[in-house]
Amino acid sequence: MAESVLREVIPPVTEARHRSLWQRAWEAIQLPALALLTAFLVGGFIIALSDFKVLEALADTTSRLNAIGYILLVMTVAVLVGGTAFSRRPEIILSRLRFVGNVGQARWFGVVSAVLTIGAVIGLLVVIGFGPVLWLAWNAVTSAYGALLEGSLGNPLQIVAALSSGDARAIGLAFYPISESLVASTPYIFAGLAVALGFRCGLFNIGAEGQLFIGALTSVFVGYAITGLPAVVHIPLALGAGALGGAIWGLVPGLLKARVGAHEVINTIMMNYIAFRLSEWLLNGPMKRPGAVPVSPFIAESAQLPRLFPDPIRFHLGFFIALGVAAFIWWFLFKSRWGFEIRTVGANPNAARYAGMNIAFNIILAMCMSGALAGLAGANEVLGVNYNLANAFSSGYGFDSIALALLGRSHPLGVVLAGLLFGTLRSGGTRMQNVAQIPIDIIIVIQALVIAFMAAPAIIRAIYRIVKPGEGEVVFTRGWGR
Amino acid sequence: MRKSLITLPALAALLLAACGTTPPTPAAPTQPPAPTEAPAAPTEAPAAPTEAPAGKIGKICQVTDVGGIDDKSFNQTAWAGAQQVAKEFGAEARYLESQQQTDYEKNINEFLASNCDLIVTVGFLLGDATKAAAEANPNQKFQILDFTYDPPIPNVWGQVYATDQGAFLAGYVAAAVSKTGKVGTFGGINIPPVTDFMIGFEQGVKYYNQKNNANVQVLGWDSAKGDGLFTGNFESTDDGRRMGETLMDEGADVIMPVAGPVGLGTAAAILERGGAYLIGVDSDWYESAPEYKSIVLTSVLKRLDVSVVEAARAIADGTFSGGTKVATLANNGVGIAPFHDLDAIVPQKVKDDLPGIIQGIIDGTIKTKP
Numbered sequence: 001m002a003e004s005v006l007r008e009v010i011p012p013v014t015e016a017r018h019r020s021l022w023q024r025a026w027e028a029i030q031l032p033a034l035a036l037l038t039a040f041l042v043g044g045f046i047i048a049l050s051d052f053k054v055l056e057a058l059a060d061t062t063s064r065l066n067a068i069g070y071i072l073l074v075m076t077v078a079v080l081v082g083g084t085a086f087s088r089r090p091e092i093i094l095s096r097l098r099f100v101g102n103v104g105q106a107r108w109f110g111v112v113s114a115v116l117t118i119g120a121v122i123g124l125l126v127v128i129g130f131g132p133v134l135w136l137a138w139n140a141v142t143s144a145y146g147a148l149l150e151g152s153l154g155n156p157l158q159i160v161a162a163l164s165s166g167d168a169r170a171i172g173l174a175f176y177p178i179s180e181s182l183v184a185s186t187p188y189i190f191a192g193l194a195v196a197l198g199f200r201c202g203l204f205n206i207g208a209e210g211q212l213f214i215g216a217l218t219s220v221f222v223g224y225a226i227t228g229l230p231a232v233v234h235i236p237l238a239l240g241a242g243a244l245g246g247a248i249w250g251l252v253p254g255l256l257k258a259r260v261g262a263h264e265v266i267n268t269i270m271m272n273y274i275a276f277r278l279s280e281w282l283l284n285g286p287m288k289r290p291g292a293v294p295v296s297p298f299i300a301e302s303a304q305l306p307r308l309f310p311d312p313i314r315f316h317l318g319f320f321i322a323l324g325v326a327a328f329i330w331w332f333l334f335k336s337r338w339g340f341e342i343r344t345v346g347a348n349p350n351a352a353r354y355a356g357m358n359i360a361f362n363i364i365l366a367m368c369m370s371g372a373l374a375g376l377a378g379a380n381e382v383l384g385v386n387y388n389l390a391n392a393f394s395s396g397y398g399f400d401s402i403a404l405a406l407l408g409r410s411h412p413l414g415v416v417l418a419g420l421l422f423g424t425l426r427s428g429g430t431r432m433q434n435v436a437q438i439p440i441d442i443i444i445v446i447q448a449l450v451i452a453f454m455a456a457p458a459i460i461r462a463i464y465r466i467v468k469p470g471e472g473e474v475v476f477t478r479g480w481g482r
Numbered sequence: 483m484r485k486s487l488i489t490l491p492a493l494a495a496l497l498l499a500a501c502g503t504t505p506p507t508p509a510a511p512t513q514p515p516a517p518t519e520a521p522a523a524p525t526e527a528p529a530a531p532t533e534a535p536a537g538k539i540g541k542i543c544q545v546t547d548v549g550g551i552d553d554k555s556f557n558q559t560a561w562a563g564a565q566q567v568a569k570e571f572g573a574e575a576r577y578l579e580s581q582q583q584t585d586y587e588k589n590i591n592e593f594l595a596s597n598c599d600l601i602v603t604v605g606f607l608l609g610d611a612t613k614a615a616a617e618a619n620p621n622q623k624f625q626i627l628d629f630t631y632d633p634p635i636p637n638v639w640g641q642v643y644a645t646d647q648g649a650f651l652a653g654y655v656a657a658a659v660s661k662t663g664k665v666g667t668f669g670g671i672n673i674p675p676v677t678d679f680m681i682g683f684e685q686g687v688k689y690y691n692q693k694n695n696a697n698v699q700v701l702g703w704d705s706a707k708g709d710g711l712f713t714g715n716f717e718s719t720d721d722g723r724r725m726g727e728t729l730m731d732e733g734a735d736v737i738m739p740v741a742g743p744v745g746l747g748t749a750a751a752i753l754e755r756g757g758a759y760l761i762g763v764d765s766d767w768y769e770s771a772p773e774y775k776s777i778v779l780t781s782v783l784k785r786l787d788v789s790v791v792e793a794a795r796a797i798a799d800g801t802f803s804g805g806t807k808v809a810t811l812a813n814n815g816v817g818i819a820p821f822h823d824l825d826a827i828v829p830q831k832v833k834d835d836l837p838g839i840i841q842g843i844i845d846g847t848i849k850t851k852p
Contacts, residue, residue, distance in 0.1 A: 075791075082666070110665055173595070176591075180588060183584075184584075277714065280671070280714050280715070284671060284672060292606070292673055292674045293606045293607075293609060293629075293673065294671060295607075295609075311618065312591055314587070314588075322512060336783070381583075381584060385584050385587075386583050386584060387585075390583050390607055390611065391607070391671075392547065392548040392580075392582055392583055392607055393582060393583050394582055394583075395548070395581040395582035427588075430578060430585075430588060430589060430592050432590065432798055433577075433578050433579065433594060434576055434592050437576070439579070440578075440581065
């Protein structure tokens with residue numbers, strides 16, 4: 001008897017441990033994927049509703065509605081509300097209606113009724129006369145997203161044609177969109193790793209943007225001020241200078257946190273301002289190239305990260321360096337003693353102290369490494385893409401990367417994937433702007449929506465009725481000012 | 483209550499069926515009215531030769547700098563020009579916004595593949611990228627605004643503006659209107675496209691002092707030192723507000739902010755406190771920022787739109803050529819806006835003086851730079 005009581009009190013070992021790699025991968029990927037899907041749906045609504053043609057047609061149709069039309073419109077809303085309610089909680093409604101059924105059946109009822117509801121609402125709208133509006137909206141959204149895809153991944157027909165023609169230049173142009181996406185992803189990966197590493201130590205490094213600027217400054221300086229070195233020496237030197245600059249910028253808030261307990265959020269933000277104004281001053285003064293414009297001189301050719309393809313393609317070695325660094329960070333965090341200490345400090349500093357770990361050292365180490373990674377993001381842009389440094393150097397990689405680290409769950413692999421996603425979106429936005437004439441800002445909206453949904457997974461779980469897994473959520477950072 | 487849940491859709495279906503015979507507004511979803519798809523992807527644009535024949539401009543493409551297309555400043559003015567080209571020549575106008583340095587090359591590349599007859603790049607920040615693209619694509623015509631190359635590049639129209647000439651007039655008017663005997667200015671960063679305004683403004687005030695035996699002071703710029711007040715950026719309206727308040731505290735009652743949208747913050751500060759006037763730059767702020775029209779004395783116009791139309795016309799005429807073009811008072815590329823609602827506070831004598839000063843500047847008898 002005691003045994004059976006025990007069995008009830010202590011839950012059997014969850015099957016969580018025995019899940020296969022694929023199951024775990026699916027569980028890790030399903031929330032981000034659904035968040036992305038939802039963000040695109042909401043973004044689609046925004047695109048449709050900001051399209052002049054759609055709005056015109058909408059106003060036109062509404063003005064022509066007669067009494068019956070209005071009645072139908074009200075009914076459409078009723079169908080929408082009723083159908084949604086039913087598809088959301090079919091088991092409750094079915095049981096109230098004294099239908100027999102189990103949860104599994106109810107789920108199918110839910111899915112079927114969701115599909116039916118959408119169909120019915122579209123049908124009703126078409127009957128009332130909103131068909132042209134819907135068609136225009138559909139066109140606006142598909143042309144925008146079509147251009148986004150083509151601009152970020154390339155046009156499959158063009159790729160096939162280029163490959164079969166065998167013309168090197170055509171092949172290059174066909175793969176240009178993908179290469180641009182990878183180029184745009186690289187700084188995101190570096191900066192995302194920087195923030196993720198901080199999160200693992202319980203530190204909220206908002207200063208990645210400033211560290212990135214300093215990294216760019218130091219690497220561009222080493223790039224143009226030192227000449228006559230072979231590339232094998234110059235490139236690592238310039239990259240190292242970038243990492244060092246970022247590390248110093250991370251060291252200051254790290255020291256302040258470890259020694260006097262000053263909150264790193266405040267200090268990293270303040271360090272950002274210092275970095276921005278410092279770079280403005282340097283570019284208008286000591287680092288200005290001869291002439292009028294506040295841009296640094298070009299770096300020496302020996303400091304340029306080699307581009308791997310002929311000219312319009314900017315894909316450079318930096319992407320592989322980023323992947324290598326991500327692998328190293330994974331090893332460091334999960335396989336090395338230092339990484340273990342950093343994660344322990346992040347999870348529970350009191351336990352870490354009790355275990356004899358040096359909290360101050362780990363905080364400083366984590367902030368330095370985080371700064372170095374962000375500095376590498378800046379160095380990568382300078383040495384791989386721009387070859388010089390101007391004021392409008394970054395539009396906020398450091399800030400985006402906070403969201404990116406959240407999206408990647410502070411895991412190097414997750415950060416790489418999230419970085420690829422952000423880079424792809426950003427890169428495709430250009431084509432979307434050119435072809436569909438949708439402002440590139442919509443990309444930022446979609447990114448923000450993805451982040452919002454990822455930060456509040458409960459919303460996604462509620463929308464798609466996903467059962468919460470039994471495991472605890474990953475701890476990103478401890479509370480503020482605790 | 484329970485029943486209504488089922489019956490509602492049923493009712494709807496019934497009514498639908500009933501209305502099916504006489505739909506209120508017939509709409510055939512299967513046959514959409516002339517699918518208005520956005521112009522097809524550039525890769526399949528038919529019959530657009532890579533080299534446009536002279537006498538025709540089919541597509542004009544603008545790459546903005548990081549200020550964005552709606553910066554109430556030079557990107558927006560240039561875009562107004564592109565739209566005018568679209569109207570006048572029946573051309574297509576497209577723009578791409580740059581958000582950061584890496585976007586310049588990418589955006590130009592995007593347009594290089596889009597059969598543009600003219601690619602307009604705005605601002606010195608695009609200088610390097612435009613040069614590289616122009617040299618790699620000698621058949622593509624470019625226009626860069628507010629920047630030029632020495633030596634010139636044959637397929638790049640480098641447009642610069644003698645804004646000191648327009649600002650000179652504004653300085654003259656400002657000095658006449660000021661009651662406190664102090665006028666102020668500040669800039670974004672200390673670079674010639676910005677400081678030209680400030681220099682001209684200062685010289686205009688000095689000219690007023692000299693002609694009218696007055697002693698109006700200029701705050702925020704000193705040509706002798708080559709330095710003055712700068713926000714350090716072209717974005718923060720908060721900085722503009724602070725600069726405006728500081729200058730008003732110092733006694734300035736006419737202020738000319740030369741920092742794009744930053745000046746909007748200054749306008750807000752002036753509107754709140756009152757007792758001072760604003761001089762807009764680049765476009766006529768009376769029209770581009772109408773919420774502040776009660777305090778906009780005038781604006782120093784930098785007609786980027788005129789330059790864009792000029793370049794397009796040159797392509798249409800087959801007279802397009804590279805090299806440096808300077809917009810001046812003489813060719814109407816710079817100037818000042820009307821006084822609009824504040825016409826009454828500008829002394830008639832000053833209004834009468836202006837044509838003579840303009841003539842003097844054009845002749846070269848009046849120097850707008852020290």
